[in-house]
Amino acid sequence: MLTITDARKTFFPGTVNEKPALRDITLHLAPGDFATIIGSNGAGKSTLLNAISGTLPLDAGSIQIDGIVVNRMNDHRRARFIGRVFQDPSAGTAPSLTIQENMAIALRRGQRRGLGWGVTSARKARFRDELATLELGLENRLTAKVGLLSGGQRQALSLLMATFTQPNILLLDEHTAALDPQRAELVTRLTQSVVHQHGLTTLMVTHNMEQALRVGNRLIMMHDGQVILELDADQKKTTTVPDLLREFEKIKGATLDDRTLLS
Amino acid sequence: MIAALELGLIYAVMALGVYLTFRILNFPDLTVDGSFTTGAAVAAMLITNGVPPLLATGAGFVGGMLAGLVTGLLHTKGKINGLLAGILTMIALYSINLKIMGGTANLALTMQGTLFTPLADAGILDTGLSLVILFVGAFLIKLVIDWFLHTDVGLAAQATGDNEQMVRSFGVSTDTSKILLLMLSNGLVALCGALIAQYQGAADISMGVGLILVGLASVIIGNALVGTGRGIFITSLSVIVGAVLYRLIIFLALDLNFDPNDMKLISAVIVVIALLLPRLIRRRTPRALPAEPTRSAVIAGGTQ
Numbered sequence: 001m002l003t004i005t006d007a008r009k010t011f012f013p014g015t016v017n018e019k020p021a022l023r024d025i026t027l028h029l030a031p032g033d034f035a036t037i038i039g040s041n042g043a044g045k046s047t048l049l050n051a052i053s054g055t056l057p058l059d060a061g062s063i064q065i066d067g068i069v070v071n072r073m074n075d076h077r078r079a080r081f082i083g084r085v086f087q088d089p090s091a092g093t094a095p096s097l098t099i100q101e102n103m104a105i106a107l108r109r110g111q112r113r114g115l116g117w118g119v120t121s122a123r124k125a126r127f128r129d130e131l132a133t134l135e136l137g138l139e140n141r142l143t144a145k146v147g148l149l150s151g152g153q154r155q156a157l158s159l160l161m162a163t164f165t166q167p168n169i170l171l172l173d174e175h176t177a178a179l180d181p182q183r184a185e186l187v188t189r190l191t192q193s194v195v196h197q198h199g200l201t202t203l204m205v206t207h208n209m210e211q212a213l214r215v216g217n218r219l220i221m222m223h224d225g226q227v228i229l230e231l232d233a234d235q236k237k238t239t240t241v242p243d244l245l246r247e248f249e250k251i252k253g254a255t256l257d258d259r260t261l262l263s
Numbered sequence: 264m265i266a267a268l269e270l271g272l273i274y275a276v277m278a279l280g281v282y283l284t285f286r287i288l289n290f291p292d293l294t295v296d297g298s299f300t301t302g303a304a305v306a307a308m309l310i311t312n313g314v315p316p317l318l319a320t321g322a323g324f325v326g327g328m329l330a331g332l333v334t335g336l337l338h339t340k341g342k343i344n345g346l347l348a349g350i351l352t353m354i355a356l357y358s359i360n361l362k363i364m365g366g367t368a369n370l371a372l373t374m375q376g377t378l379f380t381p382l383a384d385a386g387i388l389d390t391g392l393s394l395v396i397l398f399v400g401a402f403l404i405k406l407v408i409d410w411f412l413h414t415d416v417g418l419a420a421q422a423t424g425d426n427e428q429m430v431r432s433f434g435v436s437t438d439t440s441k442i443l444l445l446m447l448s449n450g451l452v453a454l455c456g457a458l459i460a461q462y463q464g465a466a467d468i469s470m471g472v473g474l475i476l477v478g479l480a481s482v483i484i485g486n487a488l489v490g491t492g493r494g495i496f497i498t499s500l501s502v503i504v505g506a507v508l509y510r511l512i513i514f515l516a517l518d519l520n521f522d523p524n525d526m527k528l529i530s531a532v533i534v535v536i537a538l539l540l541p542r543l544i545r546r547r548t549p550r551a552l553p554a555e556p557t558r559s560a561v562i563a564g565g566t567q
């Protein structure tokens with residue numbers, strides 16, 4: 001479903017601030033794969049997701065979604081394939097529009113938009129059903145401005161908006177990090193159920209290692225622009241957080257040594 | 264007095280255009296000063312050459328849309344700062360408008376029939392009935408704008424002014440949205456220019472100077488009356504009311520023997536007051552804002 005080949009991205013190339021953020025990343029996700037991504041700050045996790053979504057052009061390498069090479073498509077064209085939820089709860093919705101208007105915009109993801117009425121009664125009924133699955137009572141507040149919702153409600157709505165049209169790829173970048181533990185748990189639970197329900201191919205960045213092990217069927221650890229560890233479903237079941245930490249220290253030391261040796 | 268109200272209702276068309284860019288798109292578009300005159304010049308020139316007034320007025324609208332297209336392209340594809348893009352188009356339009364008017368700075372329409380001639384002939388102008396007719400006209404345009412903003416395209420355009428990252432992630436080209444709104448906005452402004460030229464019986468090369476302030480004043484005054492956070496229907500209606508109120512204020516200022524040369528200064532002062540007043544009132548009655556949850560401590564362990 002998603003194939004990334006030798007993706008390379010360097011910020012400020014040729015200057016003293018040169019920062020390689022992706023070093024020849026190769027990654028393949030089969031349809032329905034739910035991979036969690038962990039890694040230290042600045043490992044390149046967000047850069048990878050931005051490269052997939054097209055908000056950041058790659059220096060080299062290629063990205064294929066469902067067999068289509070998307071390298072030359074800009075972000076709003078790729079949106080046809082991709083649903084996204086951002087870390088900032090206010091990033092995924094339009095605050096001065098109502099819940100139903102936001103959902104009407106999301107409903108047309110990747111389709112032509114015409115001069116038809118945005119919020120029809122048929123669509124409203126659909127929005128109500130979809131919102132009811134969040135169990136937050138938002139289905140009774142269709143005409144409320146999204147700017148009035150709490151961070152957790154907004155993030156749950158963002159998740160719904162990104163997924164109810166069943167994108168080929170779902171990208172989640174620390175989408176629970178800005179929420180309090182209770183809300184974060186709720187959004188995580190909603191994420192699991194919606195991904196399961198639609199069988200979405202998903203990449204989820206998180207800083208919570210326990211969550212990274214518990215959620216999804218694959219785990220990817222990044223460091224310094226590289227994938228340094230990949231676990232499949234079986235390996236994930238038998239791995240613990242201390243295991244991960246130990247593995248990280250070991251591989252990190254090794255890759256750093258390699259680079260010092262090579263340079 | 265009635266003349267002031269009539270003017271206000273005609274200028275409401277321009278204010279609705281400014282509302283689209285300033286409020287919906289969050290884009291202070293200075294093209295307006297030029298495109299207003301473009302609409303007036305195109306309509307006046309065509310009417311002088313025997314084109315039916317209605318057609319000439321429509322052509323004025325199209326002229327304004329082209330001006331908006333230029334500003335939109337400069338800003339989106341050319342990546343030029345929005346204010347600068349508007350200024351560039353506005354200044355270029357000065358020469359273009361002169362060309363449209365055949366090199367003269369003033370084009371009188373006294374000999375020709377205009378859209379307002381039938382009203383004048385029937386003795387309706389300057390009566391309550393003319394106000395009703397003009398209000399219905401402005402209201403119909405407002406309804407078309409309301410409708411447009413509620414379509415799939417319109418919702419995407421609204422969201423573009425609200426959260427670009429979000430609309431792009433749902434497959435909307437924000438460039439297209441911006442260009443569309445700028446075209447529609449300047450089309451309305453030029454339409455208003457075409458109407459004013461016919462109402463006053465002349466197109467003048469400097470008739471658009473400082474007009475953006477009139478538009479902003481109308482939008483800000485109107486919105487201040489109903490408060491922010493209202494639906495589109497009320498908000499766009501308030502813009503019409505704002506445009507009329509603005510004319511009344513100017514009318515009263517003239518009545519109080521202010522120098523007509525001071526009108527631009529008065530306009531600027533009105534805008535400043537309209538901008539500051541709601542903020543000052545709000546400061547005296549602080550409202551509790553819902554607290555945003557902060558980045559939490561869930562981040563257990565981490566590998567940093």
Ligand SMILES: Nc1ncnc2c1ncn2[C@@H]1O[C@H](COP(=O)(O)OP(=O)(O)OP(=O)(O)O)[C@@H](O)[C@H]1O
Pocket residue numbers: 011012019020021039040041042043044045046047048
């Ligand atoms: N737009 C940018 N311009 C310049 N440098 C950038 C940009 N975005 C990221 N970087 C740099 O690239 C590196 C990778 O950043 P990235 O945001 O991908 O890290 P991350 O793994 O998401 O980290 P975090 O866990 O802190 O979110 C960092 O060193 C960062 O400073």
Ligand SMILES: [Mg+2]
Pocket residue numbers: 045046047173
């Ligand atoms: Mg990040």
